[in-house]
Amino acid sequence: MAKYATPKLDELESGPWPSFVSDIKQEAAARAKNPKGLDYQIPVDCPEDLLGVLELSYNEKETHWKHGGIVGVFGYGGGVIGRYCDQPEMFPGVAHFHTMRVAQPSGKYYSSKFLRDLCDIWDLRGSGLTNMHGSTGDIVLLGTQTVQLEEVFHELTHKLNVDLGGSGSNLRTPEACLGQSRCEYACYNTQDMCYQLTMDYQDELHRPAFPYKFKFKFDGCPNGCVCAMARSDFAVVGTWKDDIKIDQEKVKAYVAGEIQPNAGAHAGRDWGKFDIQKEVVDRCPTHCMNWDGARLSVKTADCVRCMHCINTMPQALHIGDERGASILVGAKAPVVDGAQMGSLLIPFISCESPYDEVKEVIEKIWDWWMEEGKNRERVGETMKRLSFQKLLEVTDTPAGPYHVKEPRSNPYIFFKEEEVPGGWNRDLAAYRKRHQR
Amino acid sequence: MAFISTGYNPQKPMENRITDIGPHKYDDYFPPVIKKNFGKWLYHEILEPGVLLHVAESGDKVYTVRVGGARTMSITHIREACDIADKYCGGYLRWTTRNNIEFMVTDEETMKALRDDLNSRKFDGGSHKFPVGGTGASVSNMVHTQGWVHCHTPATDASGPVKCVMDTLFDEFSHMKMPAPVRMALACCINMCGAVHCSDIGLVGIHRKPPMIDHQWADQLCEIPLAVAACPTAAVRPTKVEYNGEKVNSIAIKEDRCMYCGNCYTMCPALPIADGEGDGIAIMVGGKVSNRLSVPKFSKVVVAYIPNEPPRWPTLTKTVKHIVEVYAANAQKYERLGDWAERIGWESFFKLTGLKFTQHLIDDFRDHAYYTWRQSTQFKF
Numbered sequence: 001m002a003k004y005a006t007p008k009l010d011e012l013e014s015g016p017w018p019s020f021v022s023d024i025k026q027e028a029a030a031r032a033k034n035p036k037g038l039d040y041q042i043p044v045d046c047p048e049d050l051l052g053v054l055e056l057s058y059n060e061k062e063t064h065w066k067h068g069g070i071v072g073v074f075g076y077g078g079g080v081i082g083r084y085c086d087q088p089e090m091f092p093g094v095a096h097f098h099t100m101r102v103a104q105p106s107g108k109y110y111s112s113k114f115l116r117d118l119c120d121i122w123d124l125r126g127s128g129l130t131n132m133h134g135s136t137g138d139i140v141l142l143g144t145q146t147v148q149l150e151e152v153f154h155e156l157t158h159k160l161n162v163d164l165g166g167s168g169s170n171l172r173t174p175e176a177c178l179g180q181s182r183c184e185y186a187c188y189n190t191q192d193m194c195y196q197l198t199m200d201y202q203d204e205l206h207r208p209a210f211p212y213k214f215k216f217k218f219d220g221c222p223n224g225c226v227c228a229m230a231r232s233d234f235a236v237v238g239t240w241k242d243d244i245k246i247d248q249e250k251v252k253a254y255v256a257g258e259i260q261p262n263a264g265a266h267a268g269r270d271w272g273k274f275d276i277q278k279e280v281v282d283r284c285p286t287h288c289m290n291w292d293g294a295r296l297s298v299k300t301a302d303c304v305r306c307m308h309c310i311n312t313m314p315q316a317l318h319i320g321d322e323r324g325a326s327i328l329v330g331a332k333a334p335v336v337d338g339a340q341m342g343s344l345l346i347p348f349i350s351c352e353s354p355y356d357e358v359k360e361v362i363e364k365i366w367d368w369w370m371e372e373g374k375n376r377e378r379v380g381e382t383m384k385r386l387s388f389q390k391l392l393e394v395t396d397t398p399a400g401p402y403h404v405k406e407p408r409s410n411p412y413i414f415f416k417e418e419e420v421p422g423g424w425n426r427d428l429a430a431y432r433k434r435h436q437r
Numbered sequence: 438m439a440f441i442s443t444g445y446n447p448q449k450p451m452e453n454r455i456t457d458i459g460p461h462k463y464d465d466y467f468p469p470v471i472k473k474n475f476g477k478w479l480y481h482e483i484l485e486p487g488v489l490l491h492v493a494e495s496g497d498k499v500y501t502v503r504v505g506g507a508r509t510m511s512i513t514h515i516r517e518a519c520d521i522a523d524k525y526c527g528g529y530l531r532w533t534t535r536n537n538i539e540f541m542v543t544d545e546e547t548m549k550a551l552r553d554d555l556n557s558r559k560f561d562g563g564s565h566k567f568p569v570g571g572t573g574a575s576v577s578n579m580v581h582t583q584g585w586v587h588c589h590t591p592a593t594d595a596s597g598p599v600k601c602v603m604d605t606l607f608d609e610f611s612h613m614k615m616p617a618p619v620r621m622a623l624a625c626c627i628n629m630c631g632a633v634h635c636s637d638i639g640l641v642g643i644h645r646k647p648p649m650i651d652h653q654w655a656d657q658l659c660e661i662p663l664a665v666a667a668c669p670t671a672a673v674r675p676t677k678v679e680y681n682g683e684k685v686n687s688i689a690i691k692e693d694r695c696m697y698c699g700n701c702y703t704m705c706p707a708l709p710i711a712d713g714e715g716d717g718i719a720i721m722v723g724g725k726v727s728n729r730l731s732v733p734k735f736s737k738v739v740v741a742y743i744p745n746e747p748p749r750w751p752t753l754t755k756t757v758k759h760i761v762e763v764y765a766a767n768a769q770k771y772e773r774l775g776d777w778a779e780r781i782g783w784e785s786f787f788k789l790t791g792l793k794f795t796q797h798l799i800d801d802f803r804d805h806a807y808y809t810w811r812q813s814t815q816f817k818f
Contacts, residue, residue: 013562265573
């Protein structure tokens with residue numbers, strides 16, 4: 001028998017898509033039954049209280065969670081998000097219901113043993129509810145009480161050899177696409193760069209020292225499966241410099257209809273026979289391709305590596321061999337000054353372990369932003385306030401036409417004093433000799 | 438309940454403390470075929486919705502079955518996924534960035550058994566536990582935020598509306614009949630933890646009433662200068678007010694400057710903003726992150742407000758489904774929603790979808806607004 005009637009939430013159990021309500025009810029039932037005979041360390045009925053408070057929100061159309069307050073584990077400034085219910089008497093099981101972020105392996109491959117061990121900890125010491133995963137990529141353990149935070153952290157570090165993720169004004173948990181583990185488009189080892197930088201910057205991740213949050217994301221190619229360019233302050237996106245590799249026999253096989261275009265991604269609808277001219281050559285954004293009926297060619301100098309031709313004919317076309325990445329800086333969601341996309345800073349950088357070149361760029365940006373950034377100002381906003389030129393200057397990056405969509409259309413140009421012969425210290429008396437007042 | 442200690446001693450927190458060890462290494466849990474062929478993958482095919490085949494230079498094959506998942510998952514559910522991984526996949530599984538679970542096997546027969554097993558599992562309430570799909574030109578799983586389940590600033594729920602939208606578009610998830618991938622996301626407030634700002638369809642919770650000011654608590658609960666600094670439109674200022682016969686430090690809000698972002702509430706709990714009547718969802722469309730064909734772009738607001746209608750959000754789901762259908766019927770192959778809208782022009786987008794264009798959809802935030810107005814006589818009536 002459920003602790004609360006939840007008629008509104010019950011309507012979210014129907015329909016084909018996985019129902020989180022059914023799942024929370026399943027967890028509530030499992031805890032009530034307690035097949036392992038656990039001495040639950042937080043209220044056994046907290047999943048029911050969560051449904052109860054959610055039903056209240058469904059009736060009132062307002063949330064019942066309060067600001068966090070300061071909870072955490074000793075010595076860390078992140079990884080735990082305090083959460084309190086604003087109706088604790090009604091729902092004592094979730095009166096305090098803090099979140100813990102656990103660092104995920106990049107690419108999110110798991111063994112069932114690791115996950116079961118994690119579930120066992122959370123069974124005994126938490127709500128039994130999670131997010132797989134949070135928006136930034138962490139494993140999110142959803143709901144425990146203050147006294148359990150150190151205990152869970154102790155179990156994670158001592159038994160599972162895993163750490164907490166980031167929160168607050170620090171380096172957030174970095175995230176990578178699955179990269180070379182299972183993708184032929186990956187231009188560098190995204191998982192390794194993500195892992196190495198996460199390990200190298202543990203201090204920045206756990207101890208807030210920044211003006212605001214800072215996110216790294218690592219995409220293996222311009223398709224951007226982890227949305228690095230839109231979602232991370234520092235986006236590393238794989239690219240290459242040389243020719244797209246073409247297997248002409250396979251191109252012919254696509255043209256002949258022997259291989260489905262786009263790896264079969266459009267198979268659910270009849271789009272007609274594959275037309276290489278119409279679907280690939282004419283759609284190329286820079287018109288750098290040619291198909292003469294027997295041979296496909298690409299003018300590499302004009303190619304902007306958009307991936308369309310490769311995505312459309314993955315068995316025939318392959319990324320080039322001179323591989324690395326572009327770095328784009330400053331993406332963020334709307335708060336505070338509006339959404340920003342990452343802006344291209346480094347057009348091409350080598351991506352070989354131990355990634356010293358990439359780290360050099362990161363650290364120069366951090367030094368500048370920590371000095372100049374205002375409280376709660378993302379680096380993209382600092383760039384807007386202090387100019388892209390300033391970012392080039394602090395990262396020792398020479399300006400190039402690839403940095404802009406178009407040159408400026410106003411002549412309000414800042415020159416440096418040393419750029420102008422004689423500098424700015426001028427002789428007014430001499431001027432007046434030439435020009436009467 | 439008796440407290441069970443792990444051995445942690447609160448009097449000596451540094452004793453045996455382990456810190457800064459980071460995540461597990463990414464290859465700790467690679468299935469053998471992934472480990473063996475790392476960096477040596479040649480090409481892939483989508484064999485059917487939700488089933489990928491990757492072929493390595495060695496000739497090795499890996500079949501991946503992708504299933505959608507609710508982001509909020511119980512350990513009972515995770516353990517069931519582990520049981521499946523143990524039964525078919527040598528105990529390995531992975532998650533995608535869009536809350537899908539992927540199970541990998543090395544032969545076609547096992548893949549088919551696995552796929553059928555996954556599709557057959559249902560919750561007691563009747564919904565799928567592990568629906569196969571979300572590949573290629575389909576509507577893939579939505580990324581989303583916490584909403585009323587666990588967040589203090591939401592203007593809507595997240596898990597509920599996502600469940601309703603995905604129920605409505607389940608057929609589009611489990612088939613590949615869209616012109617291009619359709620990536621949807623929901624953020625329960627404009628903080629956008631779910632980063633909906635570059636999605637084909639982004640749903641974002643919005644408030645429509647300025648915050649209330651709790652003069653009794655403002656000075657005690659908040660650093661007032663931080664609340665002032667948090668306002669992007671300079672609507673918030675410090676002030677002194679009379680409260681219970683005493684002058685207290687508090688906050689004043691210029692209501693006609695407030696666009697209800699809630700940023701001040703994030704900094705100051707004495708400025709509650711949530712309101713059952715005022716809150717709801719805006720629909721943004723046409724964003725993308727991929728560089729394919731066109732450059733990445735932001736989503737644009739095409740519906741300024743839809744009320745919160747729990748538990749099933751009927752107006753929201755109907756509107757989203759309609760946009761998806763009009764897009765699917767009109768766009769060219771490979772054309773993302775935003776590319777289609779730009780090719781036909783936004784005038785045609787509103788004509789074809791029948792969505793009403795209102796003054797709310799014209800940008801008025803800072804300099805960027807001007808660049809979205811039409812400085813041309815080229816337009817469609």
